[in-house]
Amino acid sequence: MEALGPSLGTLDFDTLSLDAAGRFSLLLSAVKPVDWQGDWHPLDPSARSLSLRQSSYNWGQGREARIAIERIDRTHAPRRWSAAQIAERLDALAAYPRRLSGMALGFIKAQRDKGLWNALEHDDWAGRGGVQGQHYYQGLFRLAPGHVLLLETELPEMVRYWNIQLSDMMWNSMDWMNRQSSLNGGQVRLDRDGKFRAVIAMNDPGVPNWLDTGGNSEGAIMLRWTEASSGPAPILRLINLAELRSHLPPETLFVSPEERDAQLRLRRRGVQLRRRW
Numbered sequence: 001m002e003a004l005g006p007s008l009g010t011l012d013f014d015t016l017s018l019d020a021a022g023r024f025s026l027l028l029s030a031v032k033p034v035d036w037q038g039d040w041h042p043l044d045p046s047a048r049s050l051s052l053r054q055s056s057y058n059w060g061q062g063r064e065a066r067i068a069i070e071r072i073d074r075t076h077a078p079r080r081w082s083a084a085q086i087a088e089r090l091d092a093l094a095a096y097p098r099r100l101s102g103m104a105l106g107f108i109k110a111q112r113d114k115g116l117w118n119a120l121e122h123d124d125w126a127g128r129g130g131v132q133g134q135h136y137y138q139g140l141f142r143l144a145p146g147h148v149l150l151l152e153t154e155l156p157e158m159v160r161y162w163n164i165q166l167s168d169m170m171w172n173s174m175d176w177m178n179r180q181s182s183l184n185g186g187q188v189r190l191d192r193d194g195k196f197r198a199v200i201a202m203n204d205p206g207v208p209n210w211l212d213t214g215g216n217s218e219g220a221i222m223l224r225w226t227e228a229s230s231g232p233a234p235i236l237r238l239i240n241l242a243e244l245r246s247h248l249p250p251e252t253l254f255v256s257p258e259e260r261d262a263q264l265r266l267r268r269r270g271v272q273l274r275r276r277w
Helices: 083-113 241-247 257-273
Strands: 026-029 039-042 119-123 134-142 147-153 159-167 182-184 196-201 210-212 218-228 235-240
Touching: 083 134, 147 218, 147 241, 159 210, 235 241
Parallel strands: 026 039, 196 210
Antiparallel strands: 119 134, 134 218, 147 196, 147 235, 159 182, 159 218
16 A cells, blocks of 8 residues: 655635636745735645545535636647657556555555444544544444444534545445435434434435445445534444334434435436536
């Protein structure tokens, strides 16, 4: 597994200045030019990658960012690549999925080595590309026949964004377009006591906060609190499906197959309406 490099800076786009058209212009450079009047952020000379993350509670609603990136320290001129230059870039392109899959498999292996079955550990990914001000709870699930995993957690008093998601044992996201394999703070149904409870199950248990494993009996769990006043630790319990209702608040709704179908259709439309590069 290739070691992850440190986070070299984080910038919240909500802090940038907007013009009359609602657009921002941000300059990244090692030194701020004396004649630059707009938003500027220092670019560490050792930086090798730039990641953009956009979060949304209500998929497909509102306007999502459209971003263009260009270098301004050199004159724009079309270039004709030589065969050697093209080959070099194709080799680099082919190496990227190998590096990414190596990181994913290394992460899952580390979770297995720690024995995090139906258990969660706290991590902030500090110094490894993580965003400042986040609490991660991550672990592995393993479901026996006729059993489900009940997740229960308090919520922070203040939190900007939060979500929970399932992945397979290669750290691939489940089919989150067609399956409710993830939920965010805008999609969940909270109980009257203010807690969030979700049921991780292979088949629909008929509750609003079902997390669909996509037929997998094993996989990974990750919950994140972003810019939160605290990082409450979720509790996981493996229980018999026949006893599920006795472990849930009495006001927990029953979701019929027809209601689930409507819920998933709404989810699918929302995914398709989101802008993806």
